[in-house]
Amino acid sequence: xxxxxxxxxxxxxxxxxxxxxxxxxxxxxxxxxxxxxxxxxxxxxxxxxxxxxxxxxxxxxxxxxxxxxxxxxxxxxxxxxxxxxxxxxxxxxxxxxxxxxxxxxxxxxxxxxxxxxxxxxxxxxxxxxxxxxxxxxxxxxxxxxxxxxxxxxxxxxxxxxxxxxxxxxxxxxxxxxxxxxxxxxxxxxxxxxxxxxxxxxxxxxxxxxxxxxxxxxxxxxxxxxxxxxxxxxxxxxxxxxxxxxxxxxxxxxxxxxxxxxxxxxxxxxxxxxxxxxxxxxxxxxxxxxxxxxxxxxxxxxxxxxxxxxxxxxxxxxxxxxxxxxxxxxxxxxxxxxxxxxxxxxxxxxxxxxxxxxxxxxxxxxxxxxxxxxxxxxxxxxxxxxxxxxxxxxxxxxxxxxxxxxxxxxxxxxxxxxxxxxxxxxxxxxxxxxxxxxxxxxxxxxxxxxxxxxxxxxx
Amino acid sequence: xxxxxxxxxxxxxxxxxxxxxxxxxxxxxxxxxxxxxxxxxxxxxxxxxxxxxxxxxxxxxxxxxxxxxxxxxxxxxxxxxxxxxxxxxxxxxxxxxxxxxxxxxxxxxxxxxxxxxxxxxxxx
Numbered sequence: 001x002x003x004x005x006x007x008x009x010x011x012x013x014x015x016x017x018x019x020x021x022x023x024x025x026x027x028x029x030x031x032x033x034x035x036x037x038x039x040x041x042x043x044x045x046x047x048x049x050x051x052x053x054x055x056x057x058x059x060x061x062x063x064x065x066x067x068x069x070x071x072x073x074x075x076x077x078x079x080x081x082x083x084x085x086x087x088x089x090x091x092x093x094x095x096x097x098x099x100x101x102x103x104x105x106x107x108x109x110x111x112x113x114x115x116x117x118x119x120x121x122x123x124x125x126x127x128x129x130x131x132x133x134x135x136x137x138x139x140x141x142x143x144x145x146x147x148x149x150x151x152x153x154x155x156x157x158x159x160x161x162x163x164x165x166x167x168x169x170x171x172x173x174x175x176x177x178x179x180x181x182x183x184x185x186x187x188x189x190x191x192x193x194x195x196x197x198x199x200x201x202x203x204x205x206x207x208x209x210x211x212x213x214x215x216x217x218x219x220x221x222x223x224x225x226x227x228x229x230x231x232x233x234x235x236x237x238x239x240x241x242x243x244x245x246x247x248x249x250x251x252x253x254x255x256x257x258x259x260x261x262x263x264x265x266x267x268x269x270x271x272x273x274x275x276x277x278x279x280x281x282x283x284x285x286x287x288x289x290x291x292x293x294x295x296x297x298x299x300x301x302x303x304x305x306x307x308x309x310x311x312x313x314x315x316x317x318x319x320x321x322x323x324x325x326x327x328x329x330x331x332x333x334x335x336x337x338x339x340x341x342x343x344x345x346x347x348x349x350x351x352x353x354x355x356x357x358x359x360x361x362x363x364x365x366x367x368x369x370x371x372x373x374x375x376x377x378x379x380x381x382x383x384x385x386x387x388x389x390x391x392x393x394x395x396x397x398x399x400x401x402x403x404x405x406x407x408x409x410x411x412x413x414x415x416x417x418x419x420x421x422x423x424x425x426x427x428x429x430x431x432x433x434x435x436x437x438x439x440x441x442x443x444x445x446x447x448x449x450x451x452x453x454x455x456x457x458x
Numbered sequence: 459x460x461x462x463x464x465x466x467x468x469x470x471x472x473x474x475x476x477x478x479x480x481x482x483x484x485x486x487x488x489x490x491x492x493x494x495x496x497x498x499x500x501x502x503x504x505x506x507x508x509x510x511x512x513x514x515x516x517x518x519x520x521x522x523x524x525x526x527x528x529x530x531x532x533x534x535x536x537x538x539x540x541x542x543x544x545x546x547x548x549x550x551x552x553x554x555x556x557x558x559x560x561x562x563x564x565x566x567x568x569x570x571x572x573x574x575x576x577x578x579x580x581x582x
Binding site: 151 | 544548551
C-alpha cells in the first residue's frame with residue numbers, strides 16, 4: 001500500500017490510509033476475526049471487546065507506523081493478547097470458571113478423560129497459538145450456528161448475527177428492529193453471557209442434527225432480509241444476501257442455503273433507486289433491474305436444485321427463490337409466467353403454508369382467471385394482515401366494486417408499517433374513489449377499464 | 459463441564475401397569491449404562507413421588523414444615539442426572555436419548571460449582 005512508502009511525514013495521508021485499511025479490515029474481516037477469537041474461548045463478548053480494542057489501537061498507531069503488510073494478522077495478534085488478558089482477569093473475577101495458569105488443563109476431579117473439553121486445557125496457554133496470522137481460518141460458519149442456536153431466544157438470533165458476524169453497533173441493530181437501544185444492548189449482552197456460561201459450542205452440527213439446526217440459521221438470515229421491507233432505518237437486505245452467500249459457500253452441499261442466497265440476491269436485483277417511493281412489482285420497469293444480479297441469483301438457484309437432487313422435494317426457500325426468479329425473468333421475456341407462479345405457490349403452500357403465500361397465490365389466481373376467482377381464492381378472514389387488504393382492494397377494484405375497493409385500500413394503508421407503502425395505498429384509495437365518481441356519471445364505464453384508468457398522479 | 463438434567467413429568471405411577479413400569483426401568487437402566495460406558499455419567503437419581511416429599515420454609519423466622527412439594531404442579535421433578543460433557547450440544551444430545559423425555563420435559567441446566575471431597579470446585 002502507498003502509505004508504507006511515504007517518506008515525508010504526511011500525517012494526513014497516513015491517517016487516511018490507516019482509516020481506509022481499518023475500514024476495509026472491518027468490513028471484510030470483522031466476522032472472520034470475531035469468529036476465530038470467540039470460537040477459541042467460547043466468549044463472544046470478550047472476542048468483540050478485544051477486537052474493538054485492536055481496531056482502536058490500529059487507528060491510533062497505523063497513522064504513525066504505516067499500515068502493516070497484513071492488517072488482519074496484526075489485528076488478530078493484538079486482539080489475541082487483549083483476549084488473553086481478558087479471560088485471565090475474568091477467570092479470577094468469577095472464581096476461575098476456566099482453568100487458571102497454575103493448573104494447566106486441570107480436569108475437574110471426578111470427570112472422566114473422555115468428557116474433558118479439548119479447548120479447556122488449551123486455554124491454559126494461548127488458545128490461538130497454532131493460528132498462523134497469514135492464514136486466518138474461516139470460522140464464521142461456526143459463529144452463525146452459535147448465533148442461531150436453539151438455546152438462544154429466537155428474537156435475538158438475527159441481532160446477534162448482525163453484531164457478531166457483520167460488526168453492527170448495538171444502536172444500529174436496535175434502530176433496525178425498532179427497539180430502544182438499551183433494550184437491544186441488554187438482549188445482546190444476555191445472549192452472549194448465555195453462550196459463554198451455558199457453553200453453547202462454536203461448532204458446525206453433524207449431519208444428523210443438521211436438519212434441525214440449519215432452519216433457524218436460514219430463518220435468522222431471512223429475518224435480516226425481511227427487515228428492510230418493513231421500512232426503514234437500516235437497509236439490511238444487502239447484509240442478508242452477504243450472509244446467505246457466505247453460509248451457502250461454507251456449507252457447500254446444503255441446498256436451502258443456496259436457495260436463500262438466490263432469494264436474497266434476486267430480491268436485491270429488483271430494487272431500483274429508492275427515490276421513486278413504493279412501486280408494486282407489476283408496475284416496476286424491469287429495465288431498471290440489475291441483470292448481473294439476476295444472473296447471479298439464478299445461478300444460486302440452479303446450484304440449490306443440483307444439491308437437492310432430483311428425487312427430493314424443493315424446500316421452502318428454493319420455492320420462494322423460484323418465484324422471485326419467475327418475476328425477474330420478465331426483464332428478459334417481457335412477460336410474467338402466471339401459470340408457473342401458481343404451480344410454485346401451490347408447492348410452497350404444501351411445504352410451508354403461510355398467510356402471505358396464500359394471499360400471494362390468490363393474486364396470481366386473479367391474474368389467471370379474473371378478479372372474481374382471485375377474490376374467491378383469498379383466505380376467508382385475515383383482517384389484521386395488510387397484504388390481505390391490499391390484495392382484496394385490488395381484486396375488488398378489478399370487479400368495479402369501487403367503494404369497497406377504496407375502503408379496503410384504506411384499511412390496508414392503516415396497517416402498513418412502511419411510509420412509502422402507506423402513501424401508495426392511500427393514493428390508490430383516492431384514485432379508485434375518483435374513478436368511482438366518474439363511473440357513476442358515465443354508466444357505460446366497464447369494470448375491466450378500471451385499473452387502466454388509474455394513472456400515477458403527477 | 460457439568461450439566462444437570464432435571465426430569466419433569468406427571469406422576470401417574472399408581473395408575474400404571476407394572477409391566478409398563480418394568481419396561482421403563484429397563485430402558486432407564488440401559489440408558490445409564492450407555493452414559494457410564496461413554497464416561498459422562500457423574501450421578502443419577504430417580505426420586506420417590508412428590509406425595510412423599512416434605513417442604514421447609516421460614517415464615518417470619520419460624521420454621522414451617524409442610525407435606526407436599528415446593529410447587530404443586532401437574533409435572534413434578536422426578537429425577538436428576540448429572541453429566542460431565544464438553545458443551546451444551548453434547549448435553550442436549552444425551553438428554554434427547556433419555557427415556558423420561560417420552561413422558562415429560564427435560565431441563566438441561568449448566569452447573570456453577572460443585573464439591574469434590576467437600577471442597578467447592580468451579581464447573582467448566
